[in-house]
Amino acid sequence: MFANISYVSRRGSRRVTEDTRQVDADVLIAGRGGDCHIQLSDLAVRLAHVRISQVRTGRILVEGLGGGRFILSGRPQIRAEIDLGSGASLQIGQHVLTLAADESGLTVEVEEKKRQSRRNVGQKGDPFSLRGTWLSKRFASWVLATVVVLLGLAAPIVVYSEEAGNEKHSAAGVGAADSRMSAFLEPVQSRGHGGIEGAAGVLWSSGTLSSAHRSLTDDCTLCHALPFVSVRDETCLSCHGEIRHHGDPNKLQAFSPKLSAGAASLLSISSFLGRDAERCSACHSEHNPSVSLSSTAQESCASCHGEVKIDGLEAAADFGRQHPEFRPTLSAGAGADGAPTVTRIATIADLQRSRAERERLLAAQGGGGECDGFEPGKANFRGSDGAPLGASGSGDRSGLVFPHKVHLAVDGCVSALISRLGSEAPYGAALTCADCHTADEAGQLFEPVRMEDDCAVCHSLVFETSRGVNRVLRHGEPLEVIAAMNDFYRAQTIEGVLRSEADARVRPGPAGLRPGALRETAFAFASTRAQERVEAIFSSGGACFGCHEITRPEGGRIEDVKVAPVTLQERFLPKSSFPHSKHSTSACSTCHEAETSNTSSDVLLPSVKTCQTCHGGEHAADKTPSTCLTCHGFHSHSETVPLMRTRAAPGMFFSARPERVWADLR
Amino acid sequence: MNRVDHRGRRRSAAHESFLRHAGYRYLKIALLLTAVCVGIYVGTDASPVRNGGSAAGYGLGALATFLVIWLAFLGIRKRAITAGRWSLKAWTSAHVYLGVAVLVISLLHSGFQFGLNLHTLALLLLMLTVVSGVFGAIVYAVIPKLMSDNRGQLSGEQMIEAVQAVDAPLRQAARRLSEADALLVSEAIEETQIVRGVFGRILAPDKNCPTAKALAMMRRQSVRAGPLDGIEDKDDDVSERATRERVTLLLERRSAMLARARRHARYRALLEVWLYAHTPLTFALLGALVGHVVSVFYMW
Numbered sequence: 001m002f003a004n005i006s007y008v009s010r011r012g013s014r015r016v017t018e019d020t021r022q023v024d025a026d027v028l029i030a031g032r033g034g035d036c037h038i039q040l041s042d043l044a045v046r047l048a049h050v051r052i053s054q055v056r057t058g059r060i061l062v063e064g065l066g067g068g069r070f071i072l073s074g075r076p077q078i079r080a081e082i083d084l085g086s087g088a089s090l091q092i093g094q095h096v097l098t099l100a101a102d103e104s105g106l107t108v109e110v111e112e113k114k115r116q117s118r119r120n121v122g123q124k125g126d127p128f129s130l131r132g133t134w135l136s137k138r139f140a141s142w143v144l145a146t147v148v149v150l151l152g153l154a155a156p157i158v159v160y161s162e163e164a165g166n167e168k169h170s171a172a173g174v175g176a177a178d179s180r181m182s183a184f185l186e187p188v189q190s191r192g193h194g195g196i197e198g199a200a201g202v203l204w205s206s207g208t209l210s211s212a213h214r215s216l217t218d219d220c221t222l223c224h225a226l227p228f229v230s231v232r233d234e235t236c237l238s239c240h241g242e243i244r245h246h247g248d249p250n251k252l253q254a255f256s257p258k259l260s261a262g263a264a265s266l267l268s269i270s271s272f273l274g275r276d277a278e279r280c281s282a283c284h285s286e287h288n289p290s291v292s293l294s295s296t297a298q299e300s301c302a303s304c305h306g307e308v309k310i311d312g313l314e315a316a317a318d319f320g321r322q323h324p325e326f327r328p329t330l331s332a333g334a335g336a337d338g339a340p341t342v343t344r345i346a347t348i349a350d351l352q353r354s355r356a357e358r359e360r361l362l363a364a365q366g367g368g369g370e371c372d373g374f375e376p377g378k379a380n381f382r383g384s385d386g387a388p389l390g391a392s393g394s395g396d397r398s399g400l401v402f403p404h405k406v407h408l409a410v411d412g413c414v415s416a417l418i419s420r421l422g423s424e425a426p427y428g429a430a431l432t433c434a435d436c437h438t439a440d441e442a443g444q445l446f447e448p449v450r451m452e453d454d455c456a457v458c459h460s461l462v463f464e465t466s467r468g469v470n471r472v473l474r475h476g477e478p479l480e481v482i483a484a485m486n487d488f489y490r491a492q493t494i495e496g497v498l499r500s501e502a503d504a505r506v507r508p509g510p511a512g513l514r515p516g517a518l519r520e521t522a523f524a525f526a527s528t529r530a531q532e533r534v535e536a537i538f539s540s541g542g543a544c545f546g547c548h549e550i551t552r553p554e555g556g557r558i559e560d561v562k563v564a565p566v567t568l569q570e571r572f573l574p575k576s577s578f579p580h581s582k583h584s585t586s587a588c589s590t591c592h593e594a595e596t597s598n599t600s601s602d603v604l605l606p607s608v609k610t611c612q613t614c615h616g617g618e619h620a621a622d623k624t625p626s627t628c629l630t631c632h633g634f635h636s637h638s639e640t641v642p643l644m645r646t647r648a649a650p651g652m653f654f655s656a657r658p659e660r661v662w663a664d665l666r
Numbered sequence: 667m668n669r670v671d672h673r674g675r676r677r678s679a680a681h682e683s684f685l686r687h688a689g690y691r692y693l694k695i696a697l698l699l700t701a702v703c704v705g706i707y708v709g710t711d712a713s714p715v716r717n718g719g720s721a722a723g724y725g726l727g728a729l730a731t732f733l734v735i736w737l738a739f740l741g742i743r744k745r746a747i748t749a750g751r752w753s754l755k756a757w758t759s760a761h762v763y764l765g766v767a768v769l770v771i772s773l774l775h776s777g778f779q780f781g782l783n784l785h786t787l788a789l790l791l792l793m794l795t796v797v798s799g800v801f802g803a804i805v806y807a808v809i810p811k812l813m814s815d816n817r818g819q820l821s822g823e824q825m826i827e828a829v830q831a832v833d834a835p836l837r838q839a840a841r842r843l844s845e846a847d848a849l850l851v852s853e854a855i856e857e858t859q860i861v862r863g864v865f866g867r868i869l870a871p872d873k874n875c876p877t878a879k880a881l882a883m884m885r886r887q888s889v890r891a892g893p894l895d896g897i898e899d900k901d902d903d904v905s906e907r908a909t910r911e912r913v914t915l916l917l918e919r920r921s922a923m924l925a926r927a928r929r930h931a932r933y934r935a936l937l938e939v940w941l942y943a944h945t946p947l948t949f950a951l952l953g954a955l956v957g958h959v960v961s962v963f964y965m966w
Contacts, residue, residue, distance in 0.1 A: 032841050032848070043840050043852035066845075128822045128934040130942065133864045140946035148791075148953035152784045153960055160964070203784050204961045206717075220965055230966040266721050290779075291714040 001054045002105030003028055005038055028052040030092060038108060042093035049092055058084050058101045156200035163197060163221050207287035229274060236280040243644045244636045255310045257303055298618040301628040319626050320616030325349045325608050328572035333397040340567040351395060351603045362598065395601030399564035401547050402600035407431050417458055425457050433588045443581025448568055451475050461543060464488065478563050486530045493526035534558050572605055576631040685807055687759035696763035700770050707774040717777035726775040733768040734955060737761055738948050762803045769796045784961060788954035795947040802940040813933040816926060825927040829860055829920060836916040842909045851913060854880035860924060861931040868935045871928035881917040884910060
């Protein structure tokens, strides 16, 4: 078989014959190998791929060698007989063999197809740049920004404006402030919260609410009533309407310190934006879970109180370094109209000085002995100096005579009395503070001392014992006491007279006293006896006189006796609070010098210096830091101080002029 | 070496990085600005707590917002090339240093209060933006030198051509290889991806490389040499061995060319990839910032 083999290639649209060979062989081997008749330079082709042999003229047999396949008419084949009448086309790897037969023999045209896929560069354009990859700055930017704005901004605004619309609708004809208030009081579930409003709230909230307002968490528009308008005082006052101001606002204005230019300009900008310095939220800052809802910074108080003397108050800027001495409110006895009065002139330091002076004088007189004039079993003690100490000198004029020293002494007359009373007295070996002073429920101060509960165990009001029954005087009612005693002795006399008359009827013999004379004598005696006993209890050594200040007009009747009203101060320092319960680890005597006090006029409050041994100012490093608000409140409780009121700031942001705010809330 | 330009200004001929532009002028400015802001944060009384709601907080927030918007403008600014004080290099230098400063200022503005809310999202996006930007600044400072060392005088296109230049001789040389080996070489030529996908080109440029596989196989088999199947070739083993050696040599060459091109691709990707995070993050940040500012004043 003679074969004419030509290798062609394409250059553009032109076919170029590169090489031509003539072969005369029985069979033609096509493959990659260098010794093949038809050379196919394709690594996917076997070294010897197919064998082509002539069956007869114009008909050939193509056989794959070692599994080599070829494509004929679009189908892979391993062996095929081909009639070359109209020519044939075989594909082996990248090569196309076009076969034809004529008289001279076989014509084979070999053409290598252009390689199409070049995966090795991976992308179009600059293969090294990321520009052609799936990454896209623009797409990602659009998607991210859109998602953030839609979810973070647009969705909450839609939720809140719908919510505000619903509330306005439902509040038609009703004071909106009232409806808001009632909404506060409704159970959270019935307000239909949580859900989408809650989600919007979480997204926008800058921090959790204080525990006092925690239940309002899902209801942002309750407080943030108007968009782009700072929370208004009106909203706060719709619930907290009873809150009073710090003092007379006009006076406060007058005492306001001069601001620096910077602070003043910041304040005017703030006011212009509807956030004036006196608004509720200036001090009560919400959404700050780490701090108290009420501003406790001492600077907020010290900005006014630190420099100027306001209304008789001395300057106070820092508890540790600059705080005036305490000036307690003391009883000052009865006024002209008989009503009890108070005084607030002397400081603790003044009172301590005058107490020391009094002690000195008492010692010079030789008094001050613990049980001078005391007779056990009789309520006749009147104080060490023999004078009603509570009435004299500066100090607390409560109307009572009460020497703490005598009562607290460990080996004194009181402890002797207690041991004599034995199990009748619910006390230990000696009296302690807690035997008479009971803490109040709040743990702040103490319940007022009551005679019946706290004194009567020792200070008995029994004035007679008749047939085994104790006859007791009614405490606190002098005229009733006089009447009761008179009645008692008269009744005793009647009983005696009746008994003697009965005896006379049955007794024979000469008549003694006539019954009429006997009655006269007996009633005269009863009257004298009653008079004496009544006189005795209101006089030195008597049951009343021992503890009370008693006056009686010269030459007047016993009924004219005056027992000074008892005005025990419940709070000596009413402008501050003092939680005794928090100080229970200290003994009472750490602060209260009661064991040496001879008279009830002694004020046993500690000096500010005593407090300062443990407490310092807000920034104290070596002591317990304490701010003004640790002890004092801002809002007054005095009814003379006006309620907090809404203020119309001069200018406001956007459309939120004061009238508008009011109109919206009404 | 300095020269004087036509306006009489002295200009340095030596290349100066954008980081050390004008003697670190913008680093100094950014440090000063940060120090002032820290001073405001520490020095002002913002009771009850330091956060964005105090006067200082509003001030720091306004400054940070202005800076973020200005920083974002680099994307527009870089498309206009000018010289001098407001050159793009000056602008870029300021962008980098003020971009780091804005992170500090924003943290001060937040008063270090964080929560699961839109406000913290804005801060988080700012942090991510700044971190991606810092990454970008680092690669811009480090990579160009490495890139230059790698490429010699070649362009990217030439590097690919250098790989492809080996294809024809390799194909020629491999003609006499056995079927299995020839297929490996064929795959090496046809299937080898010079530049892999986005992550592949950065993290594992050589993973599953057919060229490397073919080379390893050739080396393993270099001692063995089986008879060619099909036609009995009576040539001695010398030509067989020579063929293998030549193919191995060519594959080694192709591997070296590939490695260089892939290093180039990796460097290019590192130079570019951070911007694909930085830019979308910037836009997300701008969205969150708008949300943050509007929501705060909506619920004032």
